[in-house]
Amino acid sequence: VANEFALISRYFKRAPRRARLGVGDDCALLDVPTGQSLAISTDMLVAGQHFFPGTDPYRLGRKSLAVNLSDLAACAALPRHALLSLALPEANEAWLAAFSEGFWSLADAWDVELIGGDTTRGPLTISVTIMGEVDARHALRRDAARDGDVLWLSGCTGEAALGLACLQDSHPGSEMSGALSAVLTDEQRRQCLKRLEDPTPRVLLGQNLRGVANSAIDISDGLLADLGHVLQASGLRADIELSQLPCAPALKQVNDQALQRRCLLSGGDDYELLFTASLSMTGRIQDIADALQLPLTRIGTLHKAVGDQIGLIRLHEADGSLFHPQHHGFDHFAVASDQGGERE
Ligand code: ADP
Numbered sequence: 001v002a003n004e005f006a007l008i009s010r011y012f013k014r015a016p017r018r019a020r021l022g023v024g025d026d027c028a029l030l031d032v033p034t035g036q037s038l039a040i041s042t043d044m045l046v047a048g049q050h051f052f053p054g055t056d057p058y059r060l061g062r063k064s065l066a067v068n069l070s071d072l073a074a075c076a077a078l079p080r081h082a083l084l085s086l087a088l089p090e091a092n093e094a095w096l097a098a099f100s101e102g103f104w105s106l107a108d109a110w111d112v113e114l115i116g117g118d119t120t121r122g123p124l125t126i127s128v129t130i131m132g133e134v135d136a137r138h139a140l141r142r143d144a145a146r147d148g149d150v151l152w153l154s155g156c157t158g159e160a161a162l163g164l165a166c167l168q169d170s171h172p173g174s175e176m177s178g179a180l181s182a183v184l185t186d187e188q189r190r191q192c193l194k195r196l197e198d199p200t201p202r203v204l205l206g207q208n209l210r211g212v213a214n215s216a217i218d219i220s221d222g223l224l225a226d227l228g229h230v231l232q233a234s235g236l237r238a239d240i241e242l243s244q245l246p247c248a249p250a251l252k253q254v255n256d257q258a259l260q261r262r263c264l265l266s267g268g269d270d271y272e273l274l275f276t277a278s279l280s281m282t283g284r285i286q287d288i289a290d291a292l293q294l295p296l297t298r299i300g301t302l303h304k305a306v307g308d309q310i311g312l313i314r315l316h317e318a319d320g321s322l323f324h325p326q327h328h329g330f331d332h333f334a335v336a337s338d339q340g341g342e343r344e
């Protein structure tokens with residue numbers, strides 16, 4: 001069995017092109033171009049918490065970088081460098097080979113250099129820190145949404161949550177058990193699992209929104225929960241038209257209305273961008289959608305708010321009535337009464 005340093009150099013050491021010093025020393029050395037800020041974010045995937053033990057390591061390698069790229073996308077930053085920290089239960093070379101292949105496939109696609117990390121024995125945990133570059137004046141922030149902004153969503157939400165429901169469905173006795181019966185085709189099921197296990201970070205969209213959007217966030221914990229962060233940070237409230245929410249074919253097929261709404265609104269793991277822009281930017285946003293061949297949909301409007309109206313989200317049905325969801329989004333430390341609590 002190879003030792004720690006042999007494993008690192010076999011699977012994770014590559015000569016850097018941009019960094020002055022990469023994997024192999026105590027520190028990596030980076031230069032940030034004049035006028036640019038370093039955008040840094042970190043995200044951790046824990047076995048049993050974020051993925052089922054036994055998940056395809058190639059896909060895990062991709063997802064561990066994808067969720068971090070998604071954070072850079074939400075800030076409109078250009079991806080540059082990454083650090084990778086691994087806790088591994090054992091030195092399983094087949095696992096490492098597949099994991100690193102997945103990691104590199106996405107790193108190469110976005111020209112991200114791996115410049116260091118840490119490797120230790122422990123319960124399977126993957127932590128990536130990503131670094132990118134952005135002119136601070138163009139960085140998209142959560143606290144810069146404005147009264148009257150249109151709320152936009154890339155792609156659609158809910159497929160990843162449906163993929164998770166499919167996986168849970170196959171575990172007898174689960175909460176979801178039986179709910180999905182056999183409504184999905186094999187192709188739809190595969191698509192939902194791909195959205196869950198191999199999400200596509202909207203990096204190009206984020207960069208195209210520089211100077212166009214006022215604020216943005218990526219959806220990792222569910223549409224309502226992440227919109228809530230923007231509203232709280234910006235001191236606003238929102239109206240959403242439920243009939244405008246894009247719905248993937250697989251989700252349309254789910255006859256359990258409550259499950260469908262829950263996937264759309266609070267599913268999580270979507271990695272779409274939710275952004276706000278003034279009405280005058282509508283044409284430019286439609287041009288971006290055409291150029292990127294990515295649907296961008298107007299789903300609501302933001303309004304000024306005071307006191308306990310800050311963060312309020314009103315969900316309008318087509319008939320004008322209001323929908324009151326039971327779940328807002330995923331929270332690792334929520335107590336049971338919070339997760340089921342009503343908001344209004
Ligand atoms: P130190 O003991 O000085 O902290 P380590 O022994 O942890 O260094 O790591 C040796 C080198 O290998 C360092 O440059 C570190 O950044 C790099 N490294 C360790 N683990 C990984 C990994 N999983 N991916 C990429 N680089 C790694």
Ligand code: MG
Nearest residue numbers: 026117118119
């Ligand atoms: Mg170390």
